[in-house]
Amino acid sequence: MSWTDDRVETLKKMWGEGQSASQIAKELGGVTRNAVIGKVHRLGLSNRAATGAPAPAGKPDAKPKPEVAAETKPKAAAKPKATTPEPEPEVEVEAAPRPVLPMRKQIIPAGQPLPPQPSANEISPEALAKVSEIEKKAKKIGLMELTERTCKWPVGDPATDDFWFCGLPVQQGKPYCEAHVGVAFQPMSARRDRRR
């Protein structure tokens, strides 16, 4: 596959919409996310919400090429300092490059108008709602189907045959899917007035 004009167009569009490289790659087909990322860089439209590697950490090998970060200097300010020919030190204070909207994933499934908001304590109603919702689409797997990466959240009464495990993809590391992690790991505090 080659980067035809309209493929590049799709790439630009999706990248602009905040789609991840892998999503774009899947959409385009015939390319990997690496290819997409590589292309994105070559096209110059890289920075977005940099995740993971904002700082070029020292690689175990590679020439320390003096990278010139010719960034746009939005012009700090006109210093009234006139009688001081002092060489101004490098002003590398981040120049907040966020003139654009933080839009990220504009395509919302249309169900939850707002993202869950970490309220004070309690088992956030949002979390519970989320759970009851995902339980609908839970895979309802049996004990035998549990693996290291299936949500092990039990549902129902083990004494009845109406018992199953969520089975959805776990949240990295945890034993539960995202929704269940939400109710499983409480911020603690709900009722800490033990002294009463």
Add this chain to the structure above:
DNA sequence: CCCTGATTCGC
């Protein structure tokens, strides 16, 4: 372990 993007470098 899953994901993300960033970078390098042989092709």
Add this chain to the structure above:
DNA sequence: GCGAATCAGG
């Protein structure tokens, strides 16, 4: 220019 391999972070 391309993108796999690798790196680095969540």
